[in-house]
Amino acid sequence: MRRFLDRHWYAYAMVLPVVVVIAVLVLFPLAQGVFFTFTNINEGNIANPILDRPATYVSVGLDNYLNILSGDASYGAFWGTLVRTLIWTFGCVFFHYTIGLGLALLLNREVRGRAVYRVLLILPWAVPAFISAFAWKYMFNAQYGIINQVLRFFGLPDPVWLGQSDWALVAVMIVNTWLGVPFMMVALLGGLQSIPGDLYEAAEVDGATAWQRFRNVTLPGLRSVSSTVVLLGIIWTFNMFAIIYLITGPNPNTRILVTYAFERFFSGASRDFAVASTYGVLILSVLLVFAGVYRRALRKQGEVW
Amino acid sequence: MRRTTLVTAAAAVSALVLTACGGGDGGSASGDSGEITFWDTSGPNESPVFTTIAQECATKGGYKVKTETVAFDQALNNYRTAAQGGQGPDVFRAEVAWVSQLAKLGYVVDLTGTELASDTSDFLETPLGSTKFDGKPYGVPQVTDSLALFYNKKLLADAGVEPPKTWDDVKAAAAKLGGEKTIFINNDAYYALPFIYGEGGDLVDADAKKIVVNSAENVKALETAKGLLDAKAASTALDPANSYNNMQAAFTSGEVAMVVNGPWSVADYLKGAAFTDAANLGIAPVPGATAGKGSAPVGGHDYVIRQGTKAKDSSVKFIACMSSTESQARIAKELGLLPTRKSAYDNADVKANAVVSAFEPVVTSAHPRAWIPEGGQLFDPLKIAYADVLAGKKDAKAALDDVAKAYKDTVVTEYTVG
Numbered sequence: 001m002r003r004f005l006d007r008h009w010y011a012y013a014m015v016l017p018v019v020v021v022i023a024v025l026v027l028f029p030l031a032q033g034v035f036f037t038f039t040n041i042n043e044g045n046i047a048n049p050i051l052d053r054p055a056t057y058v059s060v061g062l063d064n065y066l067n068i069l070s071g072d073a074s075y076g077a078f079w080g081t082l083v084r085t086l087i088w089t090f091g092c093v094f095f096h097y098t099i100g101l102g103l104a105l106l107l108n109r110e111v112r113g114r115a116v117y118r119v120l121l122i123l124p125w126a127v128p129a130f131i132s133a134f135a136w137k138y139m140f141n142a143q144y145g146i147i148n149q150v151l152r153f154f155g156l157p158d159p160v161w162l163g164q165s166d167w168a169l170v171a172v173m174i175v176n177t178w179l180g181v182p183f184m185m186v187a188l189l190g191g192l193q194s195i196p197g198d199l200y201e202a203a204e205v206d207g208a209t210a211w212q213r214f215r216n217v218t219l220p221g222l223r224s225v226s227s228t229v230v231l232l233g234i235i236w237t238f239n240m241f242a243i244i245y246l247i248t249g250p251n252p253n254t255r256i257l258v259t260y261a262f263e264r265f266f267s268g269a270s271r272d273f274a275v276a277s278t279y280g281v282l283i284l285s286v287l288l289v290f291a292g293v294y295r296r297a298l299r300k301q302g303e304v305w
Numbered sequence: 306m307r308r309t310t311l312v313t314a315a316a317a318v319s320a321l322v323l324t325a326c327g328g329g330d331g332g333s334a335s336g337d338s339g340e341i342t343f344w345d346t347s348g349p350n351e352s353p354v355f356t357t358i359a360q361e362c363a364t365k366g367g368y369k370v371k372t373e374t375v376a377f378d379q380a381l382n383n384y385r386t387a388a389q390g391g392q393g394p395d396v397f398r399a400e401v402a403w404v405s406q407l408a409k410l411g412y413v414v415d416l417t418g419t420e421l422a423s424d425t426s427d428f429l430e431t432p433l434g435s436t437k438f439d440g441k442p443y444g445v446p447q448v449t450d451s452l453a454l455f456y457n458k459k460l461l462a463d464a465g466v467e468p469p470k471t472w473d474d475v476k477a478a479a480a481k482l483g484g485e486k487t488i489f490i491n492n493d494a495y496y497a498l499p500f501i502y503g504e505g506g507d508l509v510d511a512d513a514k515k516i517v518v519n520s521a522e523n524v525k526a527l528e529t530a531k532g533l534l535d536a537k538a539a540s541t542a543l544d545p546a547n548s549y550n551n552m553q554a555a556f557t558s559g560e561v562a563m564v565v566n567g568p569w570s571v572a573d574y575l576k577g578a579a580f581t582d583a584a585n586l587g588i589a590p591v592p593g594a595t596a597g598k599g600s601a602p603v604g605g606h607d608y609v610i611r612q613g614t615k616a617k618d619s620s621v622k623f624i625a626c627m628s629s630t631e632s633q634a635r636i637a638k639e640l641g642l643l644p645t646r647k648s649a650y651d652n653a654d655v656k657a658n659a660v661v662s663a664f665e666p667v668v669t670s671a672h673p674r675a676w677i678p679e680g681g682q683l684f685d686p687l688k689i690a691y692a693d694v695l696a697g698k699k700d701a702k703a704a705l706d707d708v709a710k711a712y713k714d715t716v717v718t719e720y721t722v723g
Contacts (some may be wrong), residue, residue: 043385043410050391050613051411073707076712140619141547144554164689164696249546252689268383272715 036277037064043271057274064278075275076260077252082286085238087255088173092240095177095235097226100184105218107185108192133246136175137162140168140247168253172244176237184229191225192218227298235287257283338615339368341623346380346606350572362626368619380682388412388611389636395614396623400449401435402674402681408438409678412446412454414610416442419621427630431673432645438678444607445628446645450567452499452601453664456587457579458500460562460597468563470596470664472503472529475563479538486565489552490530490541492695493687495602499565500526502600502672503593508683509712511675515723516712518687519705521605527694527701529594534695545692553577565591567604571641571660588663590670600672603609605645637661643668679716686711 006010039057047055071079107118124132134163134269138144140161148158161171202215219226248254250263257279265276343359345352356372363370373394375383381403387393389412399407407413416422422442425433429449436444456468464481467474479487490496501507506522509515517523533539540561542551553570555561558578571586580586593599608624610617626632633644634652641660644650655661674680690704699707709722 016618043389046389048389048411050389053411072714074711137546140544141542141551142544143542143547143551145547160543160545164543164545164693164698168544247546250685250689251545266386271385 002086019127033280036274037281038062039274041273041277043273045160047152060274064274065282068275068278068282076255076257076264076279078282080244081260084169084254088169089234089237090254091173092176092180092237093230095173096180096184096233096237097230099177099181101188101222103181103185104188106190121185122182124179129179129242130246132179133243136171136178139249140171144249153242160249162251164251164253166253168248168251172247172254175247176240176243179243180233180237184233187225187229188222191222195221223301231291231294234290238287239283257286321697335613337618339619341368341370341396341616341619342394343370343372343396343623344375344380344384344398345372346377346400347373348377348397348569349374351569351642354636358627358632358635359623362623362632366619366622366626368616368622370623382507384611385410388613391613393611395611395616397609397611397622399444400681401432401446401607401676404436404444404607404609405438405676406678406681407609408441408443412612413443414612414614414617416610416621418445421445421621421624427646427648429645429647429668432605432607432710434673435603435605435676436607437676439568442559445624446643447604447606447608447628448633449605449645449668450516450643451603451664451668452496452565452567452591453667454563454565454589454591455556455570455574456563456589457559458557458577458585458587461557461587464562468587469592470599471592471594472500472533474596475533475592476536476538478626479536482562484537485540486561488533488539488565489555489561490533490539490553491548491565492541492543492545492692492694493548494684494691495604496565497527497530497687497691498602498672499591499599500530502602503591504529504596505594505598507675508687509675509677509717510675510723513723514717514720516709516717516720517723518712519702519709520723523705524701525594527691527705530691531697531701532692540602541695543692543696545688555638565601568641568643568660568664583659588660588667588691589666600670601667603668603671603673605643676716682716683712686716 013257038059038061040060040063041055041057045056046054067075068078071077103121107114107121111117139147142148142158142160142163145161147161151158158166159165162168199217199221200213203217208216238256239258240256241262244254244256244259245262250267255263261276261279261283264272264279306351335363340362345355345359347355352372352374359370359372377400380397381400382398383399384393384407388407397413399413404413408415425442428446432446432449434458436446439607454468460482461468461478464478464483466478466481468579469475469478475488481486501523504522506517506520506526508518510517534541540555542548552564553573554567557574557579559577559579574580574584574586591599591601608628610620610624614620628645630644630646630648630652633646633649634655636642637644637649638654638658641658643661643664644655649655650661650665686708690699690708693699694701694704713720
């Protein structure tokens with residue numbers, strides 16, 4: 001042991017700050033969060049040195065998990081919310097990816113004014129998310145919004161976009177897609193430009209059709225970029241709080257797991273830190289399971305990740 | 306020697322971390338900083354007047370005041386988060402339902418023994434009730450308010466309709482006023498209360514510790530509201546996110562003839578095209594199930610001092626000045642907000658203010674709310690239920706049963722469902 005330390009002390013000393021910072025900033029809060037899920041901690045019984053008040057919360061065992069996993073509406077109707085979260089996540093990422101790929105393919109060609117198009121298409125990403133959210137909220141206004149005015153002008157039905165129905169989820173998905181496409185586009189454009197041109201020439205010489213070139217050259221060439229951005233996209237969208245909350249507020253029809261955790265933690269009825277932490281742990285678990293499955297699937301295809 | 310390097314590095318890092326985390330201050334109030342931060346939640350129409358009066362109070366009292374305007378719907382949340390960490394304003398304008406909650410959580414100063422609590426006999430009884438928790442005073446009433454029926458006098462006169470006294474009158478008037486253009490119903494929880502109180506219902510019975518939100522009266526109340534929409538005698542914005550703004554837009558443009566709202570909205574209305582002549586704005590008590598039984602909730606705001614403030618003495622002086630008869634009369638005169646002091650109503654300017662005189666009977670007959678710590682939290686579940694009912698997504702009974710369950714599970718857990 002002694003000799004081991006003597007030989008490697010330099011490496012340990014270099015790594016130590018990172019380990020300590022990670023422990024303090026990541027592991028300790030995580031452990032604390034997990035601990036809270038077994039208590040009834042809330043704003044009323046948490047310790048507060050400024051107010052000279054000791055902590056009075058007690059352990060409640062697995063009650064928080066049982067309450068939530070029972071799917072009870074008073075605890076956020078977990079299973080329904082989970083399904084909505086999955087619809088929201090995969091719907092958004094699907095449109096992000098397909099539209100982003102389409103635009104990337106267009107921009108990868110020699111088009112006149114390509115630079116201008118690139119700037120215009122990246123614009124949604126450059127606008128702060130909350131400004132986009134409020135702008136879209138005005139546009140979705142059922143009575144005065146421009147979207148419904150246009151629909152009415154063409155004699156189409158004008159739904160109540162942000163009301164008590166699933167249209168609200170459609171509306172926030174439209175906004176999130178609009179916001180997320182630029183990132184996918186830029187990332188995939190980068191991927192496209194790294195595919196060597198001679199591969200396409202060789203394929204053309206072999207008589208491959210445009211579709212065959214896309215399937216057999218472009219898609220495999222993009223695989224490593226795609227797998228990364230899709231995973232990132234899924235994790236971001238799964239935890240996308242701002243758009244939903246700023247546009248629809250606490251509307252049960254757009255509630256996903258993170259917005260409900262926020263409602264319980266910060267706003268609404270009870271500032272119930274215990275239930276909010278339990279939601280946090282459940283969200284983390286879902287994402288861990290997903291990442292594990294995803295990684296295994298990629299490894300089968302020969303990706304190192 | 307090598308070992309020491311390791312230990313020193315570890316010590317250095319942990320010291321760094323500890324200092325970074327130990328940023329909060331103890332907030333022990335020794336002495337008075339003489340600088341007050343005042344969180345004003347009154348919005349762009351009213352805030353300039355409050356700010357002016359605050360500055361004058363500061364000059365007179367020999368302390369400094371910084372007024373920060375905070376969005377009303379974020380204010381409670383921001384205050385709680387800040388106060389928990391020993392930060393935040395010294396004086397806060399809290400909605401009446403918030404005070405007992407903040408008192409219970411220990412975020413506001415008990416005013417017992419200060420000059421603010423020494424003589425409160427001049428204050429109106431119901432607003433004063435909102436400042437008490439466990440029998441102790443925690444706030445000073447700033448303004449009081451209630452909901453009333455605002456109407457467009459010209460539209461009603463042209464149609465030959467009197468201001469309605471019952472919801473059936475509203476339905477009857479719809480034929481002459483153009484159906485859906487008769488009244489705009491805001492699908493927010495607070496605006497469901499006139500329907501509920503008008504039927505004799507309530508949300509909770511605080512004395513009996515019972516949840517009564519799903520009573521037969523309340524079911525009937527929400528059905529009345531929905532019935533107005535079904536009968537095409539009312540319109541609503543079905544999206545809750547835009548509801549309030551659409552109501553204001555529809556009424557100020559003269560598109561709808563009536564709305565139910567509070568005195569704070571008058572400034573908005575008088576800016577609108579339909580009310581360039583202020584005399585066109587009529588104010589009447591909210592309609593009821595039967596004539597004269599209309600009843601709206603008591604609202605308003607109180608001044609509170611944050612627990613942990615470094616300027617308690619100045620804050621007390623500041624609130625005393627802001628809530629003096631003189632200041633209240635001025636606020637009433639300039640903004641049409643209702644004073645909480647009886648003596649302010651004797652002021653000639655206040656008597657001459659059309660909004661104040663129209664609202665005075667409304668406030669006297671208004672329905673008191675349960676001043677319980679959870680009072681402010683009763684609205685979130687009701688808001689969703691009310692919006693669902695008006696959208697036709699749930700029937701009133703099922704929606705209110707869900708609200709009762711949510712109250713039992715998350716808001717007033719020790720109450721029984723009655």
